[in-house]
Amino acid sequence: MRKDWTRRRLLNATLSIGATTLVAAPRVARAAEKPQRTIIVMCDGFGLEYYDQSPMPTLNAWAAGGVYARVQAVMPTATNCNNASICCGAWPSEHGVIGNSYFDSVNGTEAYMEDAKLVLAPTIFERARTQGVRSALLSSKKKTVSLLNRGADILLTAEAPDQDWEARLGKAPPIYSREINYWLFSAARDILRNRPEIGLLYVHTTDYPMHMWQPEASESREHLSRLDGLLAELAATAPDAAILFSADHGMNFKSRCWDLEKALQERGVPVRIAISAERDRYIRHHQGMGGTAWVHLRTPQDEARVGALLGQLDGVERVLTRAQAAKEFKLMASRLGDLVVLGDRDTVFGNLETGMEVMPKDFRTHGSLHEVDVPVIVHNAPAAPSSDYFKHNLDLARWLYRI
Numbered sequence: 001m002r003k004d005w006t007r008r009r010l011l012n013a014t015l016s017i018g019a020t021t022l023v024a025a026p027r028v029a030r031a032a033e034k035p036q037r038t039i040i041v042m043c044d045g046f047g048l049e050y051y052d053q054s055p056m057p058t059l060n061a062w063a064a065g066g067v068y069a070r071v072q073a074v075m076p077t078a079t080n081c082n083n084a085s086i087c088c089g090a091w092p093s094e095h096g097v098i099g100n101s102y103f104d105s106v107n108g109t110e111a112y113m114e115d116a117k118l119v120l121a122p123t124i125f126e127r128a129r130t131q132g133v134r135s136a137l138l139s140s141k142k143k144t145v146s147l148l149n150r151g152a153d154i155l156l157t158a159e160a161p162d163q164d165w166e167a168r169l170g171k172a173p174p175i176y177s178r179e180i181n182y183w184l185f186s187a188a189r190d191i192l193r194n195r196p197e198i199g200l201l202y203v204h205t206t207d208y209p210m211h212m213w214q215p216e217a218s219e220s221r222e223h224l225s226r227l228d229g230l231l232a233e234l235a236a237t238a239p240d241a242a243i244l245f246s247a248d249h250g251m252n253f254k255s256r257c258w259d260l261e262k263a264l265q266e267r268g269v270p271v272r273i274a275i276s277a278e279r280d281r282y283i284r285h286h287q288g289m290g291g292t293a294w295v296h297l298r299t300p301q302d303e304a305r306v307g308a309l310l311g312q313l314d315g316v317e318r319v320l321t322r323a324q325a326a327k328e329f330k331l332m333a334s335r336l337g338d339l340v341v342l343g344d345r346d347t348v349f350g351n352l353e354t355g356m357e358v359m360p361k362d363f364r365t366h367g368s369l370h371e372v373d374v375p376v377i378v379h380n381a382p383a384a385p386s387s388d389y390f391k392h393n394l395d396l397a398r399w400l401y402r403i
Helices: 003-010 049-055 057-066 079-088 124-129 142-147 163-169 179-194 209-212 218-237 260-266 300-313 322-329
Strands: 014-017 020-022 038-042 067-072 101-104 109-112 136-137 154-157 196-202 242-246 256-257 275-276 292-296 314-322 337-344 347-349 356-358 372-379
Touching: 014 256, 038 079, 049 196, 049 372, 057 067, 057 218, 057 242, 079 124, 079 142, 101 292, 124 136, 136 142, 136 179, 142 196, 154 163, 163 179, 179 196, 179 314, 209 218, 209 347, 218 242, 260 275, 260 292, 275 347, 300 314, 300 337, 314 322, 314 347, 337 372
Parallel strands: 038 196, 038 242, 136 154, 136 196, 256 347
Antiparallel strands: 014 020, 067 372, 101 109, 242 372, 256 356, 275 292, 292 337, 314 337
16 A cells, blocks of 8 residues: 555656656755845945946955946936835836836826835835845935835934934934935944844935036045945945945936926927926935936827927937837836936936026936946855846846745
8 A cells, every 4th residue: 555655656746748757856845044144235326437436445346256247227317216126126117116206197296206105016125024034224315215115124214313323323414415325334334233133234325425526526536435445344244244236327417407398388389297207305416307307298199299399409319108118118107208308418307497407517417328327246145146147237136035
């Protein structure tokens, strides 16, 4: 009887296909392996121009000894959609965050994309939790914590820390400063030292210094040299940890801004609304101006005429339909405008008193195809893919915590 049972069991585990026999693998319980402690650093505004021109020996050593790739950010090159893409390891067509702002068709108003309900894909914190890994989300900006918080055990924004954090680390600097990034790294180091149960840290800085200073400026070099030293301190504090580093966009000087709503009104074709995809609450960064805009039409019949007029404006590089933009940039079509407008290297879109304004010579921002180039650097991660795996910044951690 025992012999017959064994024989039937073996036969049921064997599949014959032609001359090839496939034997089902035995079901073996895997030994529980604790995932490596991991630190993800999303350095806001750190385009390749900053990496190439800044004294950062720590990052350079990690790039030489680990994984380094020159990759592209998600379009539009605004923070929220890129931060969500890195955090979720997915395109905006999956997670739904298409920029910093969008048109809320339910309420009929422009809205900031900073509500966790808008994120339609699992965050890395939720993925980590399925493997028993506790996590922390630290950001210089409040909007990141309100958008990407699902699944994180510790939430901290340096823009508005609670009294316990400031009692330990001192008062946090203002959001419009480079020093707030240093304070944020001190908080990350504190967690690494004192909260050993936290196996994943996601650290998001502010790009205010990049908006203020070009790579060769002494203030920029000081800021990035200091960050480089703080990265070395994180590695020394947690020598067991993998460190994954990337950015959301680069930065360029901009010379002109169009208010597309007013410009079209002046040309006799009013639209329902035109929105800068970059607009958020941090007005001193970029005055709500960016290199991509969503244009919502009053009627579908206006599409051809509005598109033609937009294409005639100085500095408008491309005008795409909703379907074209969704396909090319892997965006969620239902949250886009009827038309998507891209500026050239010198041009942005925003809200103005007139249809067009010349920008100050020191005005720097992003949002266009001209800020897509960013680095990926992976340090001390034996399980990481090779450099040719990384094509976009959203690849930074998409390989982690997969079932």
